[in-house]
Amino acid sequence: MTQQWTRALTAASLALIATGSLAQTPKLPAETFAKHSEYLSAELSPNGDYVAAITSEGEKLSLSLIHLDGGFETKMVRLGPKEAVSNTTWTSDNRIVIAKASQGGYLGDLPRANGELMATNADAEKSLYLYGYNNARGRDQGFGQVIHVIDDAPGEVLVSVSEYQSRASERETVILRMNTITGSRREIERMNFAGGVMADHNAVPRFILANDEKDEPEIHYRKSASDKGWAMxxxxxxxxxxxxxxxxxxxxxxxxxxxxHKEPDALYRVDLAQGTRTKLIGNPDFEIGGMLYAGFDRRPFGVFYNTGKPSVQYLDPNSEWAQLHAALMKQFPGEMLNFTSFSKNDRKLIFTVYSDRHPGAYYLFDRDAKKIKLLFEAQSWVDPKLMASRRPVEFQAKDGTKLYGVLTVPNGVQGPQPMVVLPHGGPYDIKDDWSYDADAQFLANRGYAVLQVNFRGSGGRGVNFVESGYRQWGKLIQDDIADGAKWAIAQNIADGKRVCIYGASFGGYSALMNPIRYPDLYRCAIGYVGVYDLSTEWKAGDTNDTVQGRRFLERVIGHDPAELDAQSPAKHADALTLPVMLIHGKDDWRVPMEQFDALSTALKGHGIGFESIVKNGEGHGYYKLENRVEVYDRIDAFLQRYNAPK
Structure with a gap:
């Protein structure tokens, strides 16, 4: 029987072991929390000589190619205007593919992958455009992504292409075999359905993860590599x-x-030939948060969970990689650690560490020399000793359902504190966890306890839990958020007379809907790029642009006008008698200005004043640093006026 072993972060290790952690923290500049991470990834080349790191240069994402044996000499790959690096894949010791992103559109300048691929050498020379609508060989009509590196053919990969068609039902998936050095390619397969593709070690496509006409999962597979067709x-x-x-x-x-049965997933060993499966590990309460991979071959040796208290579970605690992981974890008490990239001989690897107070860092470990070297911090300007502790919490909703959340409390304070409830966006299949959160840390630095509730509909607990939030935007979900606030008050964490609420996207919706449903609970409310009129979801924004998007809206909010109005803050603006701040981006396509206009017009119609920030060139969440700093400073001033810490 497979041995199982769980290593959970204890309460002691969750607290930062550092002097000064009990002292009150000085007020830090808003820029500390508003700046984008300087490094977003680090990938080791197969020979272990180079690191490719996605690097933020202001508001631009470029690629740093670092020669480890060359005194960390760095070559930069900078793309064109409104272009950014989205992802990278080494295809040989000296060749790397860059997946490109676009800036502009519904996310403003926030980069979003666009399906274009290019390649360059480790010295940033001999760059070549591989796939996309700017291809000089003819415009490609599809979204391309590398799905498999062919080990016995250096520089060659499989690329999956989801072709653009006028109707989603007509989309096809095409598999290309591509030489990233020469740019040559050939089509090896075409399927009449769209989905994610997985190939086996011999570069034979074996799985396609698709959805049926009801958006339910359907898995196409080849039982053996010799099969020509696909079966369910x-x-x-x-x-x-x-x-x-x-x-x-x-x-x-x-x-x-x-x-x-839509319960939290578990890890299985599946024998395709025999048609059998064996459960390896799992948690009945939580979904797998991520995998722990062993070596260049990336065989799983464990999982981690990040709903509730962070924990690690190994398939075999006596295995080589589990023992290495456990030993390195001991070197970083109070932090989570994950292997991210390996040399082909497995003697060098890159790992990341992070915590509730630490945005993260990338380390190089040489297994032969037994040396750990810091490569770079994600946010070098953040001092973990000055950040607040974040504690996973659990409580019961009024109907008895167990709910989880995260509590952030300012350093050096005792007794009930003014609190900001911070509901997450989505709302579906998204969750807040114990890791570093800039919003929560900013508010804690300003003297507020911060509560984040993983309400019905949140991720991390299986599809059943997600679906329990369907058509409950203004009802059960809001009850869960309010139950969390009441729990914090009952636990003497929060001062019941000094609670505000702030959130973005669906969190912005909740920031206005919760005070309508619970008018005596809050002193002020801040909505950021929020949805305020559910009927407008059917008329404006990009969700209703596709058949899948319209089916999604039908599932999660429905079409009944009375229900939509009953759960829309803009239709109950007269109840918003508390101080309100609204923040929106004029270029937001996901939650367009029609939503802001619906609520602001309704408030004005009832003679209710409010504060607002509206910016040109910003989309669904501000991206420009100066605007992000302004938002934090204005939120700070707003809260100081209406809910100031003593």
Whole structure:
């Protein structure tokens, strides 16, 4: 039987072991929390000589190519105007593919992947455009992504292309074999459905993860590499959802995350030839938060959970990689650690560490020399000793359902504090966890306890929990948020007479809807790029632009005018008698200005004043640093006026 072992971060290790952690923290500049991370990734080349790091240069994402044996000499790859680096994949010791992103549109200047691919050498020379609508060989009509690096053919990869069609139902998936050195390519397969593709070790596509006409998961597979056609993976194996993660060398055994009845997924060993599966590890309460991978081959050796208290679970605690991981964890008490990249001989690796107070850092570990070297901090200007502790919490909703959340309390304070409730966006399949959160740390630095509730609909607890929030925007979800605030008050964490609420996107909706439903609970409310009129979701914004988007809206808010109005803050603006601040971006396509206009017009119609920030060139969440700083400073001033710490 497979041994199982769980290593949870204890209460002691969750607290930062540092002098001064009990002292009150000085007020830090808003820029400390508003700046974008300087480094977003680090990927080791197969020979271990280079690191490719996505690097923020102001509001631009470029690529740093760092020569480890060359005195950390760095070459930069900078893309054109309104272009950014989205992702990278080494295809040989000296060649790397860059997935490009666009800036502008519904996210403003926030980069979003656009399906274009290019390649360059480790010295940033011999760059070549591989795929996309700017291809000189002819405009490509699709979204391309590297899905497999062919180990025995350096520089060659499989690229999956989701082709653009006028109707989503007509989209096809095309698999290309591409030489990233020469740019040559050939089509090896075309499927008449769209989905994510996984290939085996011999570069044979074996799984396609698609959705049916009702948006339910359906898994197409090849039982063996010799099969020409595709079949549906039997439900006795696939369950409700099936995510293949790794093929064993025999190209038959698969490690996969499976959920049978929409419960939290678990890790299984699947024998495709025999049509059997064996459960390896899982948690009945929480979904797998992420995988722990062993070596260049990336075979899973464990999982981690980040709903509730962070924890690690190894498949075999006596395995080489589990023991290495556990040993390195001891070197970074109070932090989570994950291996992210490996040299082909597995003697060098990059790992990340992070915590509730620490945005993260990237380290290089040489297993032969037994040396750990810091490569770079994600946000070098953040001093973890000055950040507040974040504590996973749990409480019961009024109907008895167990709910989880995260509590951030300012350093050096005792007794009930003024509190800001910070509901997350989404709302579906999104969650707040213990890791560093700039909003929560900013508010704690200003003297506020911060409560983040993973209400019905949140991620991390399975599809059943997500679906329990459908059509509950203004009802059960708001009750869960309010129950969390009442719990914090009952626990003497929060002063019940000094509670405000602030959130973005769906969190912005909740920031206005919760005070309408619970008028005596809050002193002020701040809505940031929020949805305020549910009927407008059907008329404006990009969600209703596609068949899938309209089906989604039908599932989660419905079409009944009376229900939409009943759950819309703009239709109950007369109840918003508390101080209100609204923040929006004029270029927001996801939650367009029509939403801001609906609520602001309604408030004015009732003679209710409010503060506002509206910026040109910003989309669904501000991206420009000066605007992000202004938002924090204005929020600070607003809260000081209406809910100032003593």
């Amino acid at each position: 993976l039997p439900k006795t194996i696939a369950g409700y959802s099936f995510s293949p993660l790794y093929f064993e060398k025999d190209n038959n055994i698969v490690i996969a995350a499976i959920s049978d």
